[in-house]
Amino acid sequence: MSKIVFITGASKGFGKLWAEALLQRGDKVAATARNLHALDGLVKTYGDNILPLTLDVNNRAEVFSTVDKVQKHFGRIDVLINNAGYGVFGTTEETTEEQARTQMETNFFGSLWVTQAVLPVLRQQQSGHIIQVSSFLGLTTIPMLGLYNASKFAVEGLIETVGSEVAHLGIKTTLIEPSGYATDWAGASATQTTADINDYHPVREAFAKSAEHPDMWGKPEATVAPLLDVIDSPNPPQRLLFGKIAYHGMQQVYTKRLEDINNWKAVSIAAHG
Incomplete structure (x- = not known):
């Protein structure tokens, strides 16, 4: 039986790639974007199986109206893929108030509004x-992406909590946590800070050098089969890392965290009183 999938941020990157994969296998997709012309090719190929909708996830009223349109058009929603988001690049001190607020508004509050609208x-x-x-940066951090890291940490806490609240209703949740991929996430979709504090030059240089590593960026098309596996699984994971950088990196991070927890066990217990 085909699924009805509602996916945000479908104009490019993972969103567009996954929307097309779902349509190719016969699912029906409600695909949102700020610029609907980006979906013209999918509409031409898949006709009535795709419902293109304009959506700014920062607009809560528009989010609820859009979800209502999807339900009325397809009759149900089987899967929500909350995909809209972007990254602010720059050190934390150099990030402006507007950049910080907009980052959280889109990545965290946008996800919250869509989740709240779909849950009924x-x-x-x-x-x-x-x-x-x-992102795997919702589990650990790297320099130069402080507000992005923070937004994804917030999203992790949000969706894990939602999962615990709705499991008894037959609703599942999964956090997909990619490392870097060769999409335009770090290019046209990104925002850069403009301040240039000299003390941070070594951090910027190290970050730029790491991004040049030939094996740093995953292939976006390699995520299609894993995503479909998650959608089709009767018992999907609560969390799933995408990419070997994420997998190996998180193994190291959690090993170190467990060591610290165990090394300071006596102090932690004593702090209870």
Whole structure:
């Protein structure tokens, strides 16, 4: 049976790639974008199986109206892929108030509004799957992406909590946590800070050098089969890392965290009183 999938941020990158993969296998897709012309090719190829919708996830009222349109058009929503988001590049001190607020507004509050809008539909159905595109930087951090890291840490806490609140209703949640991929996430979709504090030059240089590593960036098309596996699984994971950089990096991070927890066990217990 084909699924009804609602996906945000479908104009490019993962969103467009996954929307096309879903359509190719016969699913029906409600695809949102700020610029609907970016979806013209999919509409021409897949006709009524795709519902293109303009959406700014920062506009809560528009989010709820869009979800209502999707439900009325397709009759249900089986899967939400909360994909809209971007990154602010620059050190934390150099990030402006506007950049910081807009980063959180899109990555965190945008995900919150879409989740809140879809949940009544899923509750009524007593079924559904919320797939939130997070990042391995919602589990650990790297310099030069402080506000992006923070937004994804917030998203991780949000969706994990939602999962615990709705599991008894037959609703599943999954956090997809990619490392870097060769999309335009670090290019045209990114925002750069403009301040240039000399003390941070070594950090900037090290960050730029790491990005030049030939094996740093994953192939976006390699994510298609894993995503479909998650959607089709009767018991999907709560979290799933995408990419070997994410996998090996998080193994090291969690090993070190467990060492610290165990080394300071006596102090932690004593702090209880």
